[in-house]
Amino acid sequence: MKDVASAAGVALKTVSRVVNGEPGVHPETAERVRAAIDRLGYSRNESARVLRRGTTATIGLVIEDVADPFYAGLSRAVETVVIDHGCLLLSGSSGEQPGRERELVETFCARRVDGLIMVPAGDDHTYLRPELEAGTPVVFADRPPGAGIDVDTVLSDNVGGARQAVRHLLSHGHRRIAFLGDDPAIFTAAGRLQGYKEELGGLFDQRLVSMRTPAPEAVRAAVERMFGLDDPPTALFTGNGRCTVTTLRVLDGRRPALVGFDDFELADLLDPGVSVVAQDPSWMGRVAAELLFRRLRGDTGPSEHIELPVRLIPRGSGELTPEHL
Amino acid sequence: MKDVASAAGVALKTVSRVVNGEPGVHPETAERVRAAIDRLGYSRNESARVLRRGTTATIGLVIEDVADPFYAGLSRAVETVVIDHGCLLLSGSSGEQPGRERELVETFCARRVDGLIMVPAGDDHTYLRPELEAGTPVVFADRPPGAGIDVDTVLSDNVGGARQAVRHLLSHGHRRIAFLGDDPAIFTAAGRLQGYKEELGGLFDQRLVSMRTPAPEAVRAAVERMFGLDDPPTALFTGNGRCTVTTLRVLDGRRPALVGFDDFELADLLDPGVSVVAQDPSWMGRVAAELLFRRLRGDTGPSEHIELPVRLIPRGSGELTPEHL
DNA sequence: GGACCTGTAGACAACGTTGTCAAGAGGTTA
DNA sequence: TAACCTCTTGACAACGTTGTCTACAGGTCC
Missing domain, CATH: 3.40.50.2300 (Response regulator)
Structure with missing residues (x-):
């Protein structure tokens, strides 16, 4: 800026005014300054500006x-x-x-x-x-x-969304609805578990719940365990996008009903299309x-x-x- | 920093030294400075530092x-x-x-x-x-x-990847291989088109090529047009992830062979799994x-x-x- | 002609750091 | 005791902006 000022034959402050579009500069002077700016390839140093202005x-x-x-x-x-x-x-x-x-x-x-x-x-x-x-x-x-x-x-609305998902499955006749969610230390996972429990009421069965980081092996183990029960689930509710996808991968031919929390690309192209509770x-x-x-x-x-x-x-x-x- | 200095009863520069872990400060003084920093909740102003240091x-x-x-x-x-x-x-x-x-x-x-x-x-x-x-x-x-x-x-390796895809389809007996790519003004799209042409050689047919922004309607129109030909394609090569997904959506029951450029999540879960040329x-x-x-x-x-x-x-x-x- | 605007321009300090240099305390060496 | 060194500390300028204040020229009003 100092260079621009001397190149244009004006004071530092005048250049500053031009650069910031402040009023009170003669059009002709401004033009001269702009020419000097272009010629020197000058661009304002934002760090200095920040320091001075505080924002x-x-x-x-x-x-x-x-x-x-x-x-x-x-x-x-x-x-x-x-x-x-x-x-x-x-x-x-x-x-x-x-x-x-x-x-x-x-x-x-x-x-x-x-x-x-x-x-x-x-x-x-x-x-x-x-x-x-x-x-x-x-x-x-x-x-x-x-x-x-x-x-x-x-x-x-994590609780409400989970309730909606479970209600939907209940309304299609399911009574054994499993929940595959993320670590309950994560707020969203806990909320979805709560909604699941609330809506399920007396049908809740701890054996149909698995809450952990959605690593393939962990999800696979949980799914195998649940489907090995005497009264296995007929429907799954998965707690987030990653859980849903991992679950789909490990289902491997089994076709329980499924609703996932979170929408994901291609959910509509799978067979059957994956019903979801979509966040935006x-x-x-x-x-x-x-x-x-x-x-x-x-x-x-x-x-x-x-x-x-x-x-x-x-x-x-x-x-x-x-x-x- | 000034406040910290006066709180600790030292000079500005000494605080600076402590903050930057520079040598030459008596441990006891440094401790006093650190205490003052904690007490005042001071954190260095990076803008000023940037201004001074230039990086x-x-x-x-x-x-x-x-x-x-x-x-x-x-x-x-x-x-x-x-x-x-x-x-x-x-x-x-x-x-x-x-x-x-x-x-x-x-x-x-x-x-x-x-x-x-x-x-x-x-x-x-x-x-x-x-x-x-x-x-x-x-x-x-x-x-x-x-x-x-x-x-x-x-x-x-856009050209090579496209050649690989086309070669793969050729090796499975296809002779009518269409290309659905993005606007050829985009470098990657142009390279993939080039690879497609090179590998196809004499089998190249301009009617089997569509290059444009992968909007659903445009892709649908191109697909309909190609499948309406007397000698429709038996295989498709799609030029990027978005094209692949959109194409899958508009295929609607038709099942030509397909290789897409770019991998995408769930490609393996579709039926059939989608073969791709994967970038990383x-x-x-x-x-x-x-x-x-x-x-x-x-x-x-x-x-x-x-x-x-x-x-x-x-x-x-x-x-x-x-x-x- | 003096008081008073308005439009344009510049001088200067300040923002919060850090690099350079100098200075004092204390010890060691000749 | 003087000369010299090391360790620790501080004073000061500079980085490139912008806000404030002042200055001057020219015009308008009484």
């Missing part, structure tokens, strides 16, 4: 894994909103490790992001307190913060990002807790009856 | 769309390498729009990213010249830069990122042009014979 126009996003389609969709939506607001997105994947989550958040904060959107991996977020007190808005998506932290949150990751991302920008615009109302509805999409697998087996 | 420890990544599984996988791999090097990742999706690509790159450069990895959307990258001359390393992934720009590039997006991301960091460590050798091999995975659909129809 980075950068949002941090912490998710579990960009390579997971659910979070990829969420990311894309967040990114779109962020860019529409003239900001940039720093993102990182926690890989479901609380330590990594915290590292990412702290790194983002050291870089003075204006705001933070996170899908937490851990359940202790007291480390956020200094940032929150410093006024950095934070929005939690998909899962709520741990105890003692109250911030804006955007969740899916883009919607979640958009809502979270917009909430964040409302805070950045100065909204200081009490923290919001939004629950997005989910939608059951029948495609065949969830409409199979016990007689079909 | 941002930030890498920019421009891709086509994070929500596309191929780019999501690539992103994740890049992110991992970047974080292992103590840097952060700024990312953005161009949505296949050259203008957006350029905006993203320019914004990243204004923020002084240390390096840039990009999947280009446009074919004119002369705008990168000032940055390249300023010494910012850039790596192109998946597609090469436009004319006049010579930088490190990591591509898949993680590998591409990792290679690109490692190349970039080699440049950042000072490697100034001539620009590298890496071509990653692809692998044909037979799953059933590509092994159907014409007689099967």
Whole structure:
């Protein structure tokens, strides 16, 4: 900028004014400055600007894994909103490790992001307190913060969605409905288990429940165990996209009725089509990002807790009856 | 930092030394400083550090769309390498729009990213010249830069992969093999078309080729047209993941042999399993990122042009014979 | 002609770091 | 005792912006 100024024969501040489109510069002078800028290939140093202005126009996003389609969709939506607001997105994947989550958040904060959107991996977020007190808005998506932290949150209706899935299977005559879910330490998994239990009521049977990381071997073992029972399940409810896909792989010819939580590409092309309780990751991302920008615009109302509805999409697998087996 | 210094009763510079783990600070003093840091919840302002040091420890990544599984996988791999090097990742999706690509790159450069990895959307990258001359390393992934720009590039073997696919279908007795690809303005699509033509030789028939954005209606129209011919195709080669999936959707009962470029989740669960020529997006991301960091460590050798091999995975659909129809 | 605008331009400090240099305390060597 | 070294510490400038304040020229109003 200094070079541009001397090249154009004006003061530093005048260049600054031109670059920022501030008024009070003679058109002719501005033209001369712009010419010098082009000639020198100058581009403003954002770090200095940030330092001076105190705002980075950068949002941090912490998710579990960009390579997971659910979070990829969420990311894309967040990114779109962020860019529409003239900001940039720093993102990182926690890989479901609380330590990594915290590292990412702290790194983002050291870089003075204006705001933070996170899908937490851990359940202790007291480390956020200094940032929150410093006024950095934070929005939690998909899962709520741990105890003692109250911030804006955007969740899916996990309990309701699970109840809907189970009700659907019940209405098709099933009484032995198994649940294959993720580790119950994960908020969403716990909520879906709760909905499953609530809707099942007296039909609940602990032997038809398996909650663990959806690794192929673990799921296979659980499925084998359940189908080896005297009264095996006639229907399955799978707790998330990964569980659904893994389960489909290990079913291996068996054709129980099945409803999965989370939609996934090609669910309609399988035979039978896979009925799912669909979340909308883009919607979640958009809502979270917009909430964040409302805070950045100065909204200081009490923290919001939004629950997005989910939608059951029948495609065949969830409409199979016990007689079909 | 100033506050920490006065709280600990030392000079600014001493705090700086402690924060950066520089030697020459008495352990006792350092302890006092660390206590003050904890007490005040201080965290270093990275913007100021960047301004002073001139390096941002930030890498920019421009891709086509994070929500596309191929780019999501690539992103994740890049992110991992970047974080292992103590840097952060700024990312953005161009949505296949050259203008957006350029905006993203320019914004990243204004923020002084240390390096840039990009999947280009446009074919004119002369705008990168000032940055390249300023010494910012850039790596192109998946597609090469436009004319006049010579930088490190990591591509898949598009021509070879297409030849492999076509050879596979030929070897199963097919002579009427259609190609459903993306817009040939896209480098990868053009390369795959070329491989298809080369391998097909005299069997090439323009009527069996459709190259356009894989929108459902367009693909459906192309498929209907081809199957309405007097001598319809007995096999299809689809030019990328999106084309493959869309084609599967519109085939609607017809069962030609099929090989797709790009692997996708669940390809094995469809009936028949979908044979594909698989790229490895993680590998591409990792290679690109490692190349970039080699440049950042000072490697100034001539620009590298890496071509990653692809692998044909037979799953059933590509092994159907014409007689099967 | 003086007071008062308005439009344009520049001087200067400040943002929070870090690199450079200098200085004081204390010990060792000649 | 002087000269020299090491260890620890601090003063200060600089990074490239932008906000604030001031200055000047020219016009308008009384």
